[in-house]
Amino acid sequence: MTAYKTMYNKDVTQEVDENVVIARWQKGDQDAFDELYNLHAQSIYRLGWAMLQQTQAAEDVVQETFLRAYKARQRFDPSKASFGTWLYQIALNYCRSHLRKKRLLTIPWLRQTDEAPDLPDARPGPESSALRSEYRRMLWEAVQSLSDPLKEVVTLHYYMELPAVEVAVLLECPEGTVYSRLHNARRRLAAMLTAQGFSAPEILEAQNAH
Amino acid sequence: MPTRHVDKLLEAYLDNQLSAKALARVEKHLQECPVCVERLYEAKRLRRELGPVLRVTLGQPSLPPRLQQKVKNELYNSSSNAWFRLNWVAPMRFLGAMGNMALMAALAFGAIVVIRGYIPGAGLFYSVEPESGASGVAPVLVVTPVLTTSQTTKNNDVPAAEPDDRRNTLGDTVTLFNSGEVTQSEANKVIGVIEDEEYQNDYYPLVTPSQPYITPRKVQDELALPGGTIAYALYDTTPGIEAYRTYFISPNGDNLRPYALLDVSEPALHPNANNDYALAIRTWEEKSNPRTILTSNFSSEKRQSVANYWEDAQADWSPKENRIIFASQRESDRNWRLYTTWGDGSREDNLWRDGRSPTFAPDGKRFAFESCDKFGNHCGLWSGHLYDTSEDGYKVILEDRLAKSPDWSPTGEQIVYMANPDDNWDLYMMDSDGSNVRRLTDDPAIDGLPAWSPDGEWVAFVSNREDDWGLWILHVDSGKLHQTITFDNGYLTPEDRRPYNEHEKRFWWDEQISWSSN
Secondary structure, eight states, rough: OOOBOOTSBBBBHHHHHHHHHHHHHHHOHHHHHHHHHHHHHHHHHHHHHHHHHHHHHHHHHHHHHHHHHHGGGGOOOOSSSHHHHHHHEEEEEEEEHHHHHHHHSOTTSSSSSOOOOOOOSSSSTTTTTTTHHHHHHHHHHHHSOHHHHHHHIIIIIIIIIIOOHHHHHHHEEEHHHHHHHHHHHHHHHHHHHHHTOHHHHHHHHHHHHH | OOOOOGGGHHHHHHOOOOOOOOOOOOOOHHHOOOOHHHHHHHHHHHHHHHHHHHHHHOOOOOOOHHHHHHHHHHHHGGGGHHHHHHHHHHHHHHHHHHHHHHHHHHHHHTTOOSSSSSSSOOOSOOOOOSSOOOOOOOOOOOOTTTEEEOOOSSGGGGOOOTTOOEEOOOOOOOEETTTOOHHHHHHHHHOOOOOHHHHSSOOOOOOOOOBBSSEEOOSSSSSOOOEEEEEEEEOSSTTTTTTTEEEEOTTSOOOEEEEESSSEEEEOOOTTOOOOEEEEEOOHHHHHHOOEEEEEEESSEEEOOOOOOOOOEEEEOOOOSSSEEEOOSSSSSSSEEEEEEEOOOOOOOEEEEEOOOEEOOOTSSSHHHHHHETTSSEEEEEEEETTOOSSOOOOOEETTTTTTEEEOOTTSEEEEEEEEOTOOOOEEEEEEEOOEEEEOOSSOEEEEEEEEEESSSSEEEOOOOGGGEEEEETTTOOEEEEEEOOOSBSSSSSOTTTTTSSSSOGGGGOOEEEEOOO
């Protein structure tokens, strides 16, 4: 078989191997579970962390995702989505319901959790300056104030670095919807940054750079 | 002929995901539309910056290694009875919802629903007899020409406030005078003093000494041990008891006797405990006593509840008056807040301040407590004044999140507390303005819950040094150390079970001990 890249930049031969592992896992093989866990748990943990921003909650996301996946293991359909995407879907559903529950108790994003990351950047880049870190903080806060669907798309596309095609599969929506959400998110962010006085010089600088 | 804006297509354009036709359209439009060119730069910039900003701000935490085994256990050891979780949760929720609906329906039709818990004014449900003629110790009036109040007995009698008036929560109007301007009739009404230079304390940054300035050393008989009574509470695990018991003991270890009531803890002895109201104590069970703070004499024959809620706790006596200050989680957000009341339970007042573990200064007006400011910053030990409960009246005296259980010395000059700067609970002492922090102990064992002796020379504390929890006393000038007793009839904290962890887990540092002169 010629090794060619799929649109997820994954080797097809690897995919085939994974299918074998999944089949073993579906029969209850614990070694197969270990292999799948090593492949996918890290990115699910990052997703949970990005969505919920608490280490304990992110651990719960990993645990619940694998528990639910195992319960529903016969329903996994490789023709619809890759195994990783399927796990992402389960994790994302869990995050959403977790956030919904939390929302009953408190107004989200206003509450700083204990483990909320420190906002100022610890690793100053080449353009490091007070303005720069202030800009980062503004951008971060602007992202946090986006509505849930937009924030999900931004998190998946920019933080998790998933291509829009895969985000579309994951969210079970057309690719065009993903792009239009990215567009809406960009307009919101730009509006918020402009309101904070962060537009003109940065854009000029960008124009000069190109 | 201008073409349609292509703003919405820019992300797909940058991802190279457009069809040939759409691509041609976008490129043609970008030639002629400066607005869309600007949008393109905007999109490029966010594309370039958003990922790094999110990754830097959120971090990219790595998976805890132990999680794998945990998930695996959960998965393969509990899947045999998974039907239980799958099939029972939903119906139980449904039943819970039905119960709520039934309750609401009952309320709507005017049925009387009895809810277990506190019912305001329902004193007749409780079996404590009213005290005959014992109204407590009268407040001691301190006559000094600095501050006068127009004293009122009830809050609704308070005259309308003048523009510059400062009003405290006790219903008194506070007026500041310069010395010498006060007439005799005004001086007769003075009940408290605020001395400015003492009150305007500065904030000193946290300096945690690593060495004790004294050398605590254990001595047996070479010193005269102080007198008085120390009170402490232990959880008795004897089958059939399984409750907190409070004990009294002399500092030399003699005369150990239990308090008569069961299931009471967090004792606070009045510094000059007499046979009227020696003790304020938290009760946990409702069988024979209201579950709140009681005041009582040593023998528990004369007792009455002075507060109203289950969550009221951590009482401390004013050394001057028959007043206690306490903390409570009674509000539904379960934040600790400060309250004060007279020792007979009359005139409870909310101090409108978050905080816990309050301790009175010897003047009976100032107090120190654990708290943060209203934004959650500057956590540590704070001081306040009963007559100035505005936000400005509270001052941080020591900024240390792990400083707990302050006790203000009877001389007024020092505050002793416990802190944990190097992962080891030890005793510290500072001047009452937060300066001059000194370390008292540095034993690798836990030292905590300090309480001053009535003469201000000794500090009693609990410690697990020498392998067993026990009660110790330390002479703060010489470092002489004496063990009063080993706790062999109970534990400082109960097992993790109700009702002792109603709102959060209970730890040993939630207890308190106390020392009186009689």
